[in-house]
Amino acid sequence: MDSMLILLALVGLGAGTVGGYFYRKNVVESKNRDLNEKSAQLLKDAQNKAKDLLFEAKNNSFKLLDEAKKDERMKREQLHKIEQRLVSKEQILEKKSEDADKLKEELENKVTSVKRLREEVQKIQEMQEVELEKVAQMSKEDAKAILLKKVEDDTKEVLVEQIKKTEKEVKDQAAQKAKYIIAEAVQKYAAETTVESTATIVSLPSDDMKGRIIGREGRNINTFEEITGVDVIVDDTPGSIVISGFDLVRRYVAKITLERLISDGRIHPARIEETYEKVKGEVGQLVKELGEKAAFDVGVAGLHPNLVKLLGRLKFRVSHGQNVLKHSMEVAFIAANLASELGADVNICKRAGLLHDIGKAVDHEVQGNHAAIGRDIAKKFGISPAVIHCIESHNDYIEADSLEAMIVSAANAIANSRPGASKDNLDNYIKRLDELENVCSTFEGVEKSFAIQSGTEVRVFVNPTNVDDLGAVKLSHEITRKIERDLQYPGQIKVNVIRETRDEAYAK
Secondary structure (H helix, E strand, C coil): CHHHHHHHHHHHHHHHHHHHHHHHHHHHHHHHHHHHHHHHHHHHHHHHHHHHHHHHHHHHHHHHHHHHHHHHHHHHHHHHHHHHHHHHHHHHHHHHHHHHHHHHHHHHHHHHHHHHHHHHHHHHHHHHHHHHHHHHCCCHHHHHHHHHHHHHHHHHHHHHHHHHHHHHHHHHHHHHHHHHHHHHHHHCCCCCCCCCCCEEEEECCCCHHHHHHHCHHHHHHHHHHHHHCCEEECCCCCCEEEEECCCHHHHHHHHHHHHHHHHHCCCCHHHHHHHHHHHHHHHHHHHHHHHHHHHHHHCCCCCCHHHHHHHHHHHHCEECCEEHHHHHHHHHHHHHHHHHHHCCCHHHHHHHHHHCCHHHHCCCCCCCCHHHHHHHHHHHCCCCHHHHHHHHHCCCCCCCCCHHHHHHHHHHHHHHHCCCCCCCCHHHHHHHHHHHHHHHHCCCCEEEEEEEHHHCEEEEEECCCCCCHHHHHHHHHHHHHHHHHHCCCCCCCEEEEECCCCCCCCCC
16 A cells, blocks of 8 residues: 555656646746747847948948048148239239349449439539639638638637527536435435544553553563554653554554453553453454444345455444545445435345445455455355445446446545645645646647635636637637646636736836
8 A cells, every 4th residue: 555655656646747737848948939039139220220320320431421522622622713813913923033134234224323423413513612712812721711710700709609609508507406306315325524633532541551551671562562453652741641652453452451451451462362362362353343333323234244244344444544444434325315316226235235345344454456355355255246336436446337337436536625624735735636627728829827625626827829719618628628738636626728818008
């Protein structure tokens, strides 16, 4: 029974398996058929779409080809039109060239004709001049001289009056404008007019201190003079001794050193040397501070520190009785004011005015003109070329070729020539006046000449029979030009030519 059941189960299982196999086979075959149909349909659709795309591509290619042909036709037409225009222009240019050649030929013919006419006119004029000379019995030059002499004689008084009137008007206007500009510039800067000397007086608490300064057998004073490089003058003047020397820096260091030794009371060679070295270092710092203060007061910034030190050294430099640092500051202020009045560069004038005498800080150490030395110093410290030109031309070392350089030279002359600015040697002053009178006496017709008003005016007396009024006017201009050419002088010199006629008669 059990075997039967197992057999039936196996038979049923086999039949189910076979049936399931065939069922799955039918399902798979059915799906394959569907897939094949779908694949065939997709392939057909793809072929149709490819045909459509190919057809559309062909249409687009034909359209592009048509458009390219149209563009080619248009460009050909444009090139043809351009070619026609070029041909037309070429024809026009050829015609103009032909016309220009014809015109040139006509002008050349006219020039030749004018030259022939000119030659004929000149020949006729020469013949007329020859005939006129025969008739008048004088040459052309003689006739011209007689005519000019007659015109001069007839209009002499009018010319003299007109020249004097014009000169007076021009001089009045120029003098008024110059006075206004200079006064405006100078009044903005007021400086001391005191002058520096070559000696410094040191006060002593008592005359007993003189002996201690001299020392045993002059040991102290000799050491002091050797170290400081100055002369110490001990005389009978009560309560003081004199330090003499041309170098203001040395003299200042010596003065401070001596004052400290007197205050300390210990005066011997070792102490003198110690005090001198200390004061010398302090003066070096003082020189820098003086240069910085001068640059600050004038309003000049950006100077090299070593250039500032050289500027400070000018405080201890004297030229023509003036302190050079004060003089440089004065020139800077005056030059800046003149520049503002005349429309020049104020900064260039101010900087050049402050540095124009910088060469004097080392001119006792370096050979050469202080303007050239100052130029080299300015170049070394990177000063601008415009300022350098002002420095090297301020005392006519070279010719000034800029408005700023001329202004700095004028400011320097104003600062040097103002009252109390300098003290000229009497012999040099008298020599300058003699030269002025001698220059005036070299002219023909001058009887005598006198320099007056401290050399700012010269009176020239002429012989009235040899020099007339017009000749006096000419003589004044000739003397003025010779003075400007041959002499050096501050300010200006007025030339006054005097011609007077005296008639004498006696009543009997």
